[in-house]
Amino acid sequence: MARMTMHLLTRKASRSKSRLPPLSPKRIELKVPMCCEGCEENVRDELTLLEGVKEINIDVITQKVIVLSHYDVKLEPCVVLNAVKKVKHRAELWSK
Numbered sequence: 001m002a003r004m005t006m007h008l009l010t011r012k013a014s015r016s017k018s019r020l021p022p023l024s025p026k027r028i029e030l031k032v033p034m035c036c037e038g039c040e041e042n043v044r045d046e047l048t049l050l051e052g053v054k055e056i057n058i059d060v061i062t063q064k065v066i067v068l069s070h071y072d073v074k075l076e077p078c079v080v081l082n083a084v085k086k087v088k089h090r091a092e093l094w095s096k
Helices: 002-018 037-048 077-085
Strands: 026-031 053-059 064-069
Touching: 026 077, 037 053, 037 064, 037 077
Parallel strands: none
Antiparallel strands: 026 064, 053 064
């Protein structure tokens, strides 16, 4: 009887997990002074080395870099900022 109860509980738990909404990726926005495609490529190359980066969007005109991380990896904004500062020293977090 105990085995049957346990099996029913695990089946109910697995059903409720499937109803949870998917987690969204973490979004980190940076202001990075860039003047050309070379700057953009250097920033992109540095960010692709970070573990957990899912997507990188760079707009040279607005000088905005958006990094989306996988939801299951904890990617801190300071880690992303320090990586970009290796190639663009005046980079900073985008203020809202």
